[in-house]
Amino acid sequence: MENYIVEMLNITKEFPGIIANDNITLNLKKGEVHALLGENGAGKSTLVSVLFGLYQAEKGEIKKNGKEVKINNPNDANDLGIGMVHQHFKLVEIFTVLENIILGVEPNTLGFLQKTDARKKVMELSGKYGLKINPDALIEEISIGMQQRAEILKMLYRENEILIFDEPTAVLTPQEIKELLKIMRDLAQEGKSVLFITHKLNEIIEVADRCTVLRKGKYIGTVDIKDTTKEELSRMMVGRDISFNIEKKLTEVKEVVLSVKNVTVPSKLHKNNAVKNISFDVRGGEIVCLAGIDGNGQTEFISALTGLEKVSSGTIILGGKDITKSSIRKRSVSGMSHIPEDRHKHGLILDYSLEENLVLQRYWQPEFQNKGFIRFHAVRNYAECLIKKYDVRSGQGPITMARSMSGGNQQKAIIAREIDKDHEVLVAVQPTRGLDVGAVEYIHKQLISRRDCGKGVLLVSLELDEVMNVSDRILVMYEGEIVGELDPKKTTVQELGLYMSGAKRNTVKEIDNAE
Amino acid sequence: MQSKKSSSRNKGITLKNITESKGFTAFTSVLLAIFLGLIFGFIVMAFAGPQNVFKGFSYILLGGFGRFGDVLYFATPILMTGLSVGLAFRMGLFNIGASGQYTMGMFFALYVGFMWDLPPEIHWIAAIIAGMVGGMLWGFIPGIFKAFLNVNEVITTIMFNYIGMYLVDMLIQGNLVLYLSSNARTNYLPRTVQLPSLGIMGSNVNVGIIMAVIIGIILFIVLEKTTFGYELKATGFNKHASNYAGMKGKTNIILTMVIAGGLAGLGGAFAILAPSAIAGSSMTYEPINIIAVNGFNGIAVALLGSANPIGIIFSATFISFIQRGGTLANLVGYKPEIIDVVIAVIIYFSAFAMIMNSGIGRFIKKYIIKKPHTNILLEDLEAVEEEIEVQNKEAE
Known part of the structure; x- marks a missing residue:
């Protein structure tokens, strides 16, 4: 004993x-x-x-x-x-x-x-x-x-x-x-x-x-x-065998849908810039992963990209339109969907019901309102449709309070909302954070399905497995700069780690062109 | 185990059930709060004068029935300030400035009433609208400060109470048409500017209460049925998420403050434009450097009404009812000051109990009834339930 x-x-x-x-x-x-x-x-x-x-x-x-x-x-x-x-x-x-x-x-x-x-x-x-x-x-x-x-x-x-x-x-x-x-x-x-x-x-x-x-x-x-x-x-x-590999078809990469040029974003914590002069493109039909250790400017960059914060210089072009100074709503209408990092802070209104949350990006569209009055019937139908299509589970269906849903299903609801709305680019920030194996598998499938539909996906991830398995192209961020562009098929986790820790860097083509 | 689960599911499956049960809890908690307030008021009254306490207290409780016209008349201004505070509260703003907005509303209404020469049919309507504009202005400025400079609205609205009050006092005293310096009050308003009376004998009750109730119902519809209400509540619940969803937070803050100010301003206009039961007179304003108490009563009204416009209609009526009954307690030897204290105790303790109710409720659920209540657990429960469902499906 x-x-x-x-x-x-x-x-x-x-x-x-x-x-x-x-x-x-x-x-x-x-x-x-x-x-x-x-x-x-x-x-x-x-x-x-x-x-x-x-x-x-x-x-x-x-x-x-x-x-x-x-x-x-x-x-x-x-x-x-x-x-x-x-x-x-x-x-x-x-x-x-x-x-x-x-x-x-x-x-x-x-x-x-x-x-x-x-x-x-x-x-x-x-x-x-x-x-x-x-x-x-x-x-x-x-x-x-x-x-x-x-x-x-x-x-x-x-x-x-x-x-x-x-x-x-x-x-x-x-x-x-x-x-x-x-x-x-x-x-x-x-x-x-x-x-x-x-x-x-x-x-x-x-x-x-x-x-x-x-x-x-x-x-x-x-x-x-x-x-x-x-x-x-x-x-x-x-209780069963599960596969650790993610199945991905080869797809054709299409034209550029999102173009970021020389973007600089000030930091809120210190006087230096959090994001320093970064440039890259995302094309339709590819998943570009922004990898890096937490706190190297990803959060600030995504805030600037999605309009939550302002850029201090540089331009962001979405589907041929300059959206650098556009409002969040305008970006959303122009084709940007955003799965936010913090689903409780940004992604959901926890005291609203599931259906109210599912129309959070669309409640103002003619489909859901008439002269300022919400068309509750349309909202309910739409919510029921999304719940079915994306398998969002909750205690009471559309009227469940978002607060009482499980983390995985809250995230599914956000994903359903963002994917179902018209978009050219899906910005997904740590979409699998804190979720279990089943939910992670589901979310990866959804991201890949976006790619297969010819949409651009910008994935911000801190998880190496995710970075290596899901993405088509990896951009590594270190101290606010993009220090490397890697092909997940040709690189190893160790090499990626070196880039992420700043021990190694290569020059990215786009940056050369831009300067 | 399975049947338990499914029965609890079935119970909550329709929207009707949910709202009913929610409304029911809200209603019972208000009743409980009022009950606690009354008990406390009774204790205070018993201390002040034990010999007539039952008689005096029964006046407070029942006296209002005999003077229901007056109950409604005095409910009008606090209903409006209550709506003002309540609406801002739903947006997550604490509008302490209803007093200032109310006073500005009074002044604007008075000014139009005295200084503008309009046809009698529309003169009183113009005065009401002017009152609303005055209040809107006094809500707009703190709104601007909040939206663009992120200055806490509690501080600005408190300061604007004083600024508004002193400004109005100064402007009135400086205007010889408005001000009757020998009596230290404003002149009597012409009859054409006074609101049409509802014709209840011996009471000043007028169309103001009808308008106020209609405004309350409109606000309810705006909050519950419109995209503006959706945005307003969303911002109140989670301003980060509403920003993420592309709602215009700054515009909404200003708009909400303007509307809240307008509501309080209307309250001021309704109060000052009310017809007097005594022929040839009217309501008057006394510029004596006192902040309008109706603004602060609006906070209690809003709290007691759970910041819900319909709830506020009832809570304003209740508070007015208690106040009217209280004045009768004079007949059995209670001094007006004591009665004021008792009434204040009832009102504020009720409002306080309202807040505590939710707090106490949570406490009881968490510590005394050992039921699952944390988020972590809910997630677990959900997940387990999901798994059970999946199993069932597979079994089928």
């Missing part, structure tokens, strides 16, 4: 109508990285929520160091040294990184904040684990990658010994993922126990010691990683 630091024995958690966890056992050793694998809805989040005190299980017990414990709320969990990085970060947007890290355990003298020591400790931790942060930046102004690093530091600052990571790599770049995985290993070596929730098999193979697989709320098994393979894990997770 081995010594486990945490034992979750025969946990059963029911919600009205479903059993989210059915008799699940999970044992965590001291100093190991333990992966918890399963598709979305398999019960992973519920299980760790039980461990973290967000829910109480109906049956089963939790033991720490062999002694039974009751975890009624996250504070109890914290007292037991259990820390968690949530999938949706729990940060105060208008506070700085440092303030967020010390939130709840603020060092103070007579009620006055003492930030100096805290800052020292945070910077030490930051240096030690290579978690680059700017302690004085406001959360709302920093990239998602940095927000996550703040979350991890928050846990480390509290000296938690059991660290739960809820799908931490979903938002990171390959290099960042590599760093994070290394951090996890280091943490484990120092005797901390890491519980790592994911549905990405490569990462498990790379970092985990053991892996527990859940499927549809049931316990499938726990395996030693050294005795297993990726294929076996995926079979355990999905």
Whole structure:
């Protein structure tokens, strides 16, 4: 009998109508990285929520160091040294990184904040684990990658010994993922126990010691990683064999639909430009991927391209028309569809119903309004049609509140809306972020179908697999510039990584022509 | 397990059911809020004068029935300011400036009433429109500040309350036609500028209330049925997403503030142009450097009416009703100040309870009834349900 630091024995958690966890056992050793694998809805989040005190299980017990414990709320969990990085970060947007890290355990003298020591400790931790942060930046102004690093530091600052990571790599770049995985290993070596929730098999193979697989709320098994393979894990997770390859037909590349010339965009964070003089074309029938590590100007560029922000110089030509100074509506009408990076902030109005969200780009068209009055009947019909065509699932069909839909279906709704509207170019920014294997497969198919229809697709992605498998052409962005143009068939992940980290660059033809 | 799920699905399958249940919760929460407000008001009243508390309180509760014309008359201005605050609120703007807009509306109406020489049939209509324009102007300026300079509308509208009030006082005192300096108030308006009375004996109730109710209904239709309402609510819910969808945020902010200002301005016009039950007199404005309280009451009206135009029609009537009844409590020895306090307690506690209701409701659901309520979980539930569905399909 081995010594486990945490034992979750025969946990059963029911919600009205479903059993989210059915008799699940999970044992965590001291100093190991333990992966918890399963598709979305398999019960992973519920299980760790039980461990973290967000829910109480109906049956089963939790033991720490062999002694039974009751975890009624996250504070109890914290007292037991259990820390968690949530999938949706729990940060105060208008506070700085440092303030967020010390939130709840603020060092103070007579009620006055003492930030100096805290800052020292945070910077030490930051240096030690290579978690680059700017302690004085406001959360709302920093990239998602940095927000996550703040979350991890928050846990480390509290000296938690059991660290739960809820799908931490979903938002990171390959290099960042590599760093994070290394951090996890280091943490484990120092005797901390890491519980790592994911549905990405490569990462498990790379970092985990053991892996527990859940499927549809049931316990499938726990395996030693050294005795297993990726294929076996995926079979355990999905219950069938799935292919990792994406099928793509050869298509003919057509004329240029989107042309970006010498575009420069100022940064909101610092005085330099976030995007420096970049130029490229997107043709009909191809998927151009803008790859790069998060925070190298992609977000700013896309904001400028789609009209959310202004460019400081350069021109953007869409279907032969100069849209550099056009309004967002005008761009949309001229043929630009945009799947935004943050589906909750930009993509959806969460307090609107699904049908209201599906006409978000089109409610003003004669089809859906008559002299300013919305034609609700037309909206309903259109929504029902889209829901059917794009297989958007929700509790109550068109009238479901967007807020209550699952992440995958929210994204499907956005994709349905953007694809179904007339467009020449589809700008898709991290469209698969945080989604499970099935949804990712679906979204990739949709992107490829756009390409096969002769539309141009500009894909911004941080996931190497996606970059390599989906795109026809890769443009690498580094510090606001395009540092390389690569053909995914002729390049390797390693080479791409070198470009992304700025270690390598080549000259792109278009830039030469333009200058 | 399966049957449970499907039954809950069936329940929520029609739009009718949803709106009904939503409306029902909103309605019950308003009733609960009012009930709490009344209890608190009663306690305060009992402290102020225990001997007649039951009698006095029954006047507050029931006195309004005997003077329903007056209830409607006094409901008119707060209904308009309530609509003003409520509409801006739906857009995500907090219009504290209804008082200033209301005062500007009064002044513009007075000015047209005294200074313009118009045929009697349209004189009062012109004065109403002038009042609306005055309020619009006072909503437009904070709107511009908000849209183009991103100055918080709460600050600008508060300041514009003062600017408007002092400006109006100054302009009135400087105008010898409007101002009767011996009485420190404005002159009596000519009969032709006063609104037609509804002819209820001993009451000033006039066509203003009818117009106000119609405006409320129009606003409801605008909010629920038009693309402008769709944009307005979308911006109120999520201004980033509405911007992403190409809605003109700045134009909409200004437009909303202009309309909100116009509504409050109309309230001012309705108030000052009301006919007097005493022949040969009229409503008057006293330039005594006091901010119009009807503007602030509009905030309570809007909150109690859940920022819904139809709800606001009822909440304005209710508040006016309580106020009218309150004046009768004088008969059993309560001083007007005490009655004002009691009424203020009832109104504001009700409005406060309205806000707390949602907060408390959430708290109860989250901590006391241990039901799934977080987003993470909903996603899980959805996903599991989806899987069950898929399984069922496959089984078929």
